[in-house]
Amino acid sequence: MNAWTVPGYAETRELGSGGSGRVVLAVHRATGTAVAVKYLAERFRRDPVFLREFRAEARLLGGLHSPYVVGLYEYVEAPDGAAIVMELVDGIALRALLARAGRTGPEAALALLKGSLLGLAAAHRAGVVHRDYKPENVLVTADGASKLVDFGIAAGRGSTPGVAGTPAYMAPEQWQGGPASPAADVYAATAVFFECLTGRKPYTGGNFAELALQHVEAPVPVAEAPEPVRPLIRRGLAKRPEQRPENAEVFVAELEGAARAAYGPDWEERGQRKLAALAALLPLLFPSAGGPAAGTTAVATTSLGRGHRPSSAFRPGRRGLTAAAVAVVAGAVLVLATRAAGNEPQGSSAVSAFATTSATPAAATPSRMRPPETPHPSPSPSPSASPPPSRSPRPGPMPSATRTTARPPTPPPTSTTPATPPTTSPPVTTAPPSPPPVKVTAVEVGSFVQTGVATGQATVSVKATGTGPVTVVLEWFTGDTAGELGTPEGTDTLPYRPDGRALAAPTASHTFTGKGCWWQVRATTRPAAGNGSSTRSLFIRSCQAPS
CATH class of the missing domain: 1.10.510.10 (Transferase(Phosphotransferase) domain 1)
Known part of the structure; x- marks a missing residue:
């Protein structure tokens, strides 16, 4: 086990371990935020290729802005260890x-x-x-x-x-x-x-x-x-x-x-x-x-x-x-056999709550299957700071005693701060954020029905995490073509707040004044939903042939 720990965090327990490192559940002392800390194993930390890959993973996570990808808080590298601090998903x-x-x-x-x-x-x-x-x-x-x-x-x-x-x-x-x-x-x-x-x-x-x-x-x-x-x-x-x-x-x-x-x-x-x-x-x-820490995973x-x-x-x-x-x-197969000979655990199989991450050297093993893996804790909403879209996410040289924060309490800095002397671990310079604000993952018009000769009613479903107000915006349209938004008919705004679990389904009615056989409604949210918007059309009764 790596004796070095990231300064500023109190470890609660080990979540999992494998050939390439270990993952622990920890709490940020200053804010009380629970995090997952992934430590690179000592023998891999001393390999510059493995270390470069570990940095690459941290940089990549920091560049993905999505509630559907594990979020990065910070990457810490010191003379005695390297770690990725991530948000913990239950x-x-x-x-x-x-x-x-x-x-x-x-x-x-x-x-x-x-x-x-x-x-x-x-x-x-x-x-x-x-x-x-x-x-x-x-x-x-x-x-x-x-x-x-x-x-x-x-x-x-x-x-x-x-x-x-x-x-x-x-x-x-x-x-x-x-x-x-x-x-x-x-x-x-x-x-x-x-x-x-x-x-x-x-x-x-x-x-x-x-x-x-x-x-x-x-x-x-x-x-x-x-x-x-x-x-x-x-x-x-x-x-x-x-x-x-x-x-x-x-x-x-x-x-x-x-x-x-x-x-x-x-x-x-x-x-x-x-x-x-x-x-x-x-x-x-x-x-x-x-529960107890997860065991190691098999080589293959x-x-x-x-x-x-x-x-x-x-x-x-x-x-x-x-x-x-x-x-x-x-x-x-040769790579797998070589790694198995290098004291990697064989045949053990852990069914755990954690995904697996490996820092595998691309240059060292040009033909390779997935190597030994470290059980990786469950993540939750988003990260920050993106790699160039047309290049492989392989970072350049990075000082060996640094702390790079991807998601501090305020907008994320992109610079790297040198740490203090190699005899001690680098000081805490930043902290992960407080519990995240509301994030809307999806909005959808669940139903859209005609309630009168010129009136319709739409019900919206919203999925969100975190806390804070959410505003649903409904835009109404009339037109003659299915699947296309017609002439704008007005907008309704429905403010409401998540209850921490399921959200109430906001409902709104509208009286249509435009001509056309199709009514349409488009739902968006503020903050914006992960899927952007949801649109639904309705073919009205007055345009249907009598039976």
Whole structure:
């Protein structure tokens, strides 16, 4: 265990540990804010490549502004240690839910996929590809919300960092060492979606070579999924990147359309309730439960050949492709074997409430699978300070005794402050913020009905975290074209305040004066919601032919 601790924090207990470090629950002394502190293991801290990767993860987290991604408070590096201080989310890993329930059902799977895709969308807008979307890296909170964590092997869009990821969820181009692209994240997210629906991974080869070939060549197993969501799986698991949605944001739009058409306007609310119910079955896995620390994780992050049979739909072909797949995987297997020989724990498997993060040297292992991982605590809303959108998120040189704060109580500074002498730990210069203000994660027009000859009524649902006032703005329109906003008819403002849990559903009525067969309403919020706005149309009765 690393004896060095981040100054200014009182450690409560260890949340998890692994080959690359440990994670502790701590409290910031000045504000009482609970945080998660991830320490890089000493032997990796002395490796400049690992240390550079650890800094890269902190810098990347600080650049993602999304309530669907773990937030960064500060990065601290001193002569005696390095640590990332993050916000703590009281949630459990999707892997634990699947281990307990087997599958989630379609509405819950769609709700979970949407939340984590919105986290991926924030990364994609910043030019970052996650490269390791899997059930261990998707967290579910007590209210059924989902969040994406672990950017330990993320890469810049278009970069060629080599073979990396978790085999069961790697896109064909990842197996072949192709450039990092958002479409690869879409593939991995779809593979997890398939697992939530069916209780099994889309491909379950008996070894690395067979698994690689299945991802590259085997048919997409859409027949096992419910019929309404098969188009999403067919698109998301397409073999060629250009055949998939180009990024997570595009995929979210397709998902919402399919979900609404198949399960109605309230699908997301029902899905989150189902996720919350599944999470409630595992109360001791929440960080707030105060249970024992999680154990270490296995070297290979995906089990190959344990209780799995090769897909019956797969028929190996093309000997040249087989040989190529074996050659690609050989380097990864060698890396895994080398790390196993280096005293990494083997075979231990922890079902925990924490995602996993690894500081793996891209330069040292150009062909690599996911290395030993450190259980990473559950996160919650947003971060700050972004890497350039067109470059790989690899930071430049950083002084070895520094403290960089991403989210202080006031607007986040971007400078790095040198610490005091190497004989003592650097002094506390900044603190994480007070409990966060309200953040609106989503707004949706839940229903829109005609109540009279010229009157309509809309009900809005809002999802938010934190405390503080929220204002819902409803804009009314009339027009002659479905799906398009017509002539503005006025605006209603509905101020209200979250109660800390579910929000009341604000309702407003409007008398329409314009002509046209379609009424429309658009809902937005202040502060702005994560999904921007929600629009709904209504074909009025006076335009319908008599029966």
